[in-house]
Amino acid sequence: MLRVASFVSFFLLGVGVPHVWAQSTFEPTDFNVTEALLDNGVNVSAIPALEGLVTRSSPSACSIACSSLKFLFGSSNVIIQGASGYDSFTDSYWSVQQASVDPYCIFKPSKALDVSTLVLISRLTQCPFAVRSGGHAAFAGSSSIQGGITVALEKMKGLTLSSDKKVAAIRPGNLWYDVYTQLESQNLAVIGGRVSAIGVGGLTLGGGISFFSNIYGWACDNVASFEVVSASGLVITASPTSFSDLYWALRGGGNNFGIVTKFNLQTISQGQMWGGGRLHLETEFPAVIDAFHNLGINAAQDPNAAQILSFAYAQGTKFASADLQYAKPVADAPILAEYMAIPAIQDTTKVRSLADLTVQFNASNPNGLRETYWAVTYKLDKDFTTFVKDVFFEEIAAIADAASLIPAATLQVITSPMLENMAKKGGNPLGITTADGPLLILNLNMMWANAADDTRILKANSNIVKRTVAEAESRGLAVDYIYMNYASQFQAVVPSYGATNQAKLKSIAKKYDPTGVFQELQPGYFKLDGAPNPNMP
Ligand SMILES: Cc1cc2nc3c(=O)[nH]c(=O)nc-3n(C[C@H](O)[C@H](O)[C@H](O)COP(=O)(O)OP(=O)(O)OC[C@H]3O[C@@H](n4cnc5c(N)ncnc54)[C@H](O)[C@@H]3O)c2cc1C
Ligand SMILES: *[C@@H]1O[C@H](CO)[C@@H](O)[C@H](O)[C@H]1NC(C)=O
Ligand SMILES: *[C@@H]1O[C@H](CO)[C@@H](O)[C@H](O)[C@H]1NC(C)=O
Ligand SMILES: *[C@@H]1O[C@H](CO)[C@@H](O)[C@H](O)[C@H]1NC(C)=O
Numbered sequence: 001m002l003r004v005a006s007f008v009s010f011f012l013l014g015v016g017v018p019h020v021w022a023q024s025t026f027e028p029t030d031f032n033v034t035e036a037l038l039d040n041g042v043n044v045s046a047i048p049a050l051e052g053l054v055t056r057s058s059p060s061a062c063s064i065a066c067s068s069l070k071f072l073f074g075s076s077n078v079i080i081q082g083a084s085g086y087d088s089f090t091d092s093y094w095s096v097q098q099a100s101v102d103p104y105c106i107f108k109p110s111k112a113l114d115v116s117t118l119v120l121i122s123r124l125t126q127c128p129f130a131v132r133s134g135g136h137a138a139f140a141g142s143s144s145i146q147g148g149i150t151v152a153l154e155k156m157k158g159l160t161l162s163s164d165k166k167v168a169a170i171r172p173g174n175l176w177y178d179v180y181t182q183l184e185s186q187n188l189a190v191i192g193g194r195v196s197a198i199g200v201g202g203l204t205l206g207g208g209i210s211f212f213s214n215i216y217g218w219a220c221d222n223v224a225s226f227e228v229v230s231a232s233g234l235v236i237t238a239s240p241t242s243f244s245d246l247y248w249a250l251r252g253g254g255n256n257f258g259i260v261t262k263f264n265l266q267t268i269s270q271g272q273m274w275g276g277g278r279l280h281l282e283t284e285f286p287a288v289i290d291a292f293h294n295l296g297i298n299a300a301q302d303p304n305a306a307q308i309l310s311f312a313y314a315q316g317t318k319f320a321s322a323d324l325q326y327a328k329p330v331a332d333a334p335i336l337a338e339y340m341a342i343p344a345i346q347d348t349t350k351v352r353s354l355a356d357l358t359v360q361f362n363a364s365n366p367n368g369l370r371e372t373y374w375a376v377t378y379k380l381d382k383d384f385t386t387f388v389k390d391v392f393f394e395e396i397a398a399i400a401d402a403a404s405l406i407p408a409a410t411l412q413v414i415t416s417p418m419l420e421n422m423a424k425k426g427g428n429p430l431g432i433t434t435a436d437g438p439l440l441i442l443n444l445n446m447m448w449a450n451a452a453d454d455t456r457i458l459k460a461n462s463n464i465v466k467r468t469v470a471e472a473e474s475r476g477l478a479v480d481y482i483y484m485n486y487a488s489q490f491q492a493v494v495p496s497y498g499a500t501n502q503a504k505l506k507s508i509a510k511k512y513d514p515t516g517v518f519q520e521l522q523p524g525y526f527k528l529d530g531a532p533n534p535n536m537p
Contacts, residue, residue, distance in 0.1 A: 026512050027232040033123045036233050040117045044124070047071050062148055065127035066105035069149070073114065077155075079106040089152065093135045093144065094197070095371035101144035103130070108155045112261035116233035118151055119259065122521050123231075130524045131259055133172050134199020138371040139489040141524040141532070143202065153201060156261065161186070167224045170263045172201040177362075180355040189270035189354055191222040194308075195365055196358040204263055206484035207252050207430065209412065211275065211325040211354070214303035216268060217421020220251035220428055227262035231517035235261065240425045249508045251428035253494070254484055254526050256509055256518050274333075275325035275357045276349035282318045284342050285311075285389065291322070291339040293382040296413030296438055302335040303417050304328055311389050312408040313396055324349060325357070369404065370451065374444040374461045375486035376468060379436070379477040380413055388442055391467050395460045402457060404449035409464070414439040429505055431497035432481050439479055442468065443486040459537045462490065484526055490536035493526040502528065 034044050044050050049067035070078040079085045081104060089106050093099040104127070109115045122129050131151045132143035144150050156173035159182050168190055170179055177196035183189050191210045193203045208219025216222055225239035226247065238247040249257050280288050292309045299305070304327040312319050322342075326333045329351040332340070348360065378384060392409035399405060419437040422428050432439065444461050472478040482496040495502050506528050509518070519527055526532065 025514075026230070027514050029514075031232055033120050037117065037120045037124070040113060040120065040233065042072060042117055042120075050124070061125045062104035062127040065121050065125040065149060066107075068121055068125070069105065069107050069118065072117065073107070073109075077108045077110070077114075079108075081105065089150075090144070092367070093132075094365070094367050095138045096369060097138065097140040097371065098135065098142060098144045099368075101140050101146050101150075103145050103150040104147050106150045106152050108152050110155045112227060112229055112235045115151070115229045115259050115261055116235060118149070119229060119231065119517065120233045122149065123515075123517060126521070128521050128523055130522060131201070131255060132199075133201025134175050134197060134203070136195075136198050137202055137525065138373045139532070141489075143524070145524060151259070153199075159183075161188075161267070166267055167264050168267050170200055170265055172199070172260055172263065174200045176200065176203070176358060177355060180353075180358065183267065184270075184353055184355060187269060187271050188267045190265040190267055191216050191219045192265070193219075194358055194361055196355065196362040197365075200263055201260060203485060204265075205250060205252070205254050205260065207428075208485070209418075211273070211306045211357070212268065212270070212327055213421075214299045214306060214415055214417045215327065217418055217424060218428075219265075221421050221424050222266045223247075223251065224264040224266050226250050226260050226264070228258035228260050230258050231513035231515065239264075243512075244426060245508050246512055248426055249429060249505055252430045252484065252497075253505055255522065255524075256494075256505070256526075256528055257512060258518065270327070270354060272329040272351055273325065273327050273354055273357065274329055274331055274349065274351050275323070276347065276352075276360065278322045278324065278339070278342075278344040278349060279346040280320040280322065280342060280344055282320075285318075285320055286386075287342045288320045288322060288339075289382060289385050289389070291342060292411065292413075293380070293385060294338055295335065296380055296415060296440075298335065299413065299415035299438070300417050302333065303415075304330075305333060305335045307339075308410060308412055310408045310410040311392055312406065313393065313400065314406060318393060323361070369447040369449060370454065372444070372446050372458060372461055372488060373486050374442075374465055374488040375483040375491065376442045376444075376465055377414070377432075377479040377481045377483065378440045378442070378468070378472045379479060380438040380440045381475070381477050384472065384475060384477055385411065385440060387471060388440075388468050391464055391471075392444070395464045395467075399453070399457050399460045402448050402450070402453040405446065405453070405457070406448075407446040407460075408444070410443040410445060412441045412443070414441055429497050429501045430481060431501045432479070436479060439481070441483055441486070443483075445486075455537065458488075458490075461488065462537045487526065489532040490534075492531040494528050495530060 129149040130145035153173040156171040158171040176193040306325040308323040310321045419434040
């Protein structure tokens with residue numbers, strides 16, 4: 001790791017930054033991939049598959065890339081299509097759309113240096129790649145790539161606490177369940193996902209709403225630093241004091257800037273908590289919306305409380321499911337009294353551990369179905385919340401007969417305390433501030449069985465989005481922001497952060513990745529310019 005070492009020493013010795021590292025030339029224009037690989041201990045001339053790779057981007061680019069990786073890392077870390085372990089890996093995605101994508105090979109790096117070599121081999125051969133952490137992004141190509149290299153981070157599972165226990169260094173192959181179970185014995189937690197099987201990588205890079213976000217903010221706002229592999233294969237640490245522009249960009253900018261090989265997350269003190277789900281019938285909907293709204297606007301009064309409200313439809317019946325949490329082991333917090341007074345037909349709330357609560361929520365999100373997620377933000381308004389609920393039920397009437405369909409409209413509040421926390425440590429690129437808040441987030445989420453129903457189900461989602469946005473505009477409640485972690489492939493997430501933030505993100509990408517490796521060679525998910533698929537149904 002010659003380059004890494006010399007690079008770090010320039011900083012530590014305070015001898016100044018040599019020309020090639022200056023502001024606009026993080027990667028020099030004469031950057032030589034072959035020499036960079038040599039610095040990683042990889043001699044390109046010694047790799048049989050690379051012999052004769054004279055013209056790059058040959059049709060067999062991925063055959064050459066995957067054979068090279070296999071030569072370097074062995075068949076237990078590089079699984080080529082048809083080899084054992086290939087199908088069980090592709091089957092392990094949450095959505096069937098992602099599970100149906102067939103990469104040329106799956107690469108399982110063990111450390112940052114392996115990830116660096118992968119990026120350089122991709123550049124050398126021009127074989128594209130995708131990166132997968134927990135594999136819970138819904139649409140095809142998010143963390144999978146047809147005919148390319150899927151980089152599965154599952155072997156990068158380490159978690160270590162700093163000596164003062166204030167920071168947990170977490171490798172990106174961890175799921176939130178792994179993280180919470182390792183931290184709970186120390187009465188610690190971090191700001192992360194609410195479902196056990198979600199990955200640390202995707203959730204944190206897109207924002208990350210947790211049970212504790214009214215107290216501490218979103219996951220991205222509680223990252224002390226990121227260890228990142230850059231497009232040139234350098235392993236660098238982005239923090240508020242080093243590469244601070246890159247640190248800012250990674251707090252919500254997704255997969256556009258590098259591959260994160262370590263998330264250094266600030267820990268919180270956290271013991272047992274209270275939480276679960278309460279199920280309500282249609283007669284209670286007005287009371288449920290009142291309780292949702294009041295808790296949303298009053299979040300600062302007791303930020304230990306959190307909520308997720310879903311409207312759903314199953315077997316001809318409309319339901320509301322209120323998932324309620326309290327950060328302390330308290331079953332009767334006054335701030336939740338309005339909710340608890342509403343008659344429920346089922347109630348799983350109890351005092352329990354964080355990990356246990358995330359396992360309960362995982363059970364209602366099984367693998368093996370077709371999935372779609374959509375996101376819209378509006379200003380929080382009680383009558384408008386009722387309007388959104390009504391439009392949802394109107395539009396799903398047309399698709400209610402689709403086999404195994406479970407449609408839901410999940411509502412959350414981006415509360416004032418959450419927005420205040422977004423300004424911490426130099427802020428994030430999401431483009432929402434306390435002046436806008438509180439905000440209402442709608443996450444449409446639907447699961448179903450048959451591909452034949454895709455078109456009409458996507459159309460119903462798009463109708464709900466278009467109708468509610470038009471109404472929000474006429475009521476003065478429209479907000480541009482689209483939450484990456486819930487967005488569909490038809491939504492332009494990064495542009496929704498605002499023209500200024502988008503331009504800043506693009507200039508940061510240009511600085512750290514001048515040839516556009518993370519835009520072109522890693523084409524999936526939300527790129528800097530627009531929607532993955534511009535043809536919204
Ligand atoms: C059942 C369910 C529950 C959810 N609960 C929550 C929740 O409580 N709060 C919330 O905010 N969101 C939640 N989400 C949304 C979730 O945050 C996104 O789906 C997220 O993308 C999942 O992350 P992942 O690592 O599992 O996904 P992946 O599909 O593995 O990754 C998503 C994207 O991130 C990129 N990526 C992942 N790791 C890295 C890395 N180390 N470096 C660079 N790029 C990387 C991938 O390339 C991909 O483009 C939930 C989603 C589902 C399906
Ligand atoms: C990159 O470096 C290698 C090894 O030093 C050299 O053979 C090759 O010509 C260089 N490539 C370019 C494009 O300069
Ligand atoms: C790289 O490998 C080739 C072929 O095996 C060998 O001739 C050459 O000396 C090696 N270069 C280095 C720098 O090790
Ligand atoms: C989550 O649920 C899936 C599917 O039901 C199951 O296979 C998986 O083991 C669960 N994961 C965790 C971490 O709870």
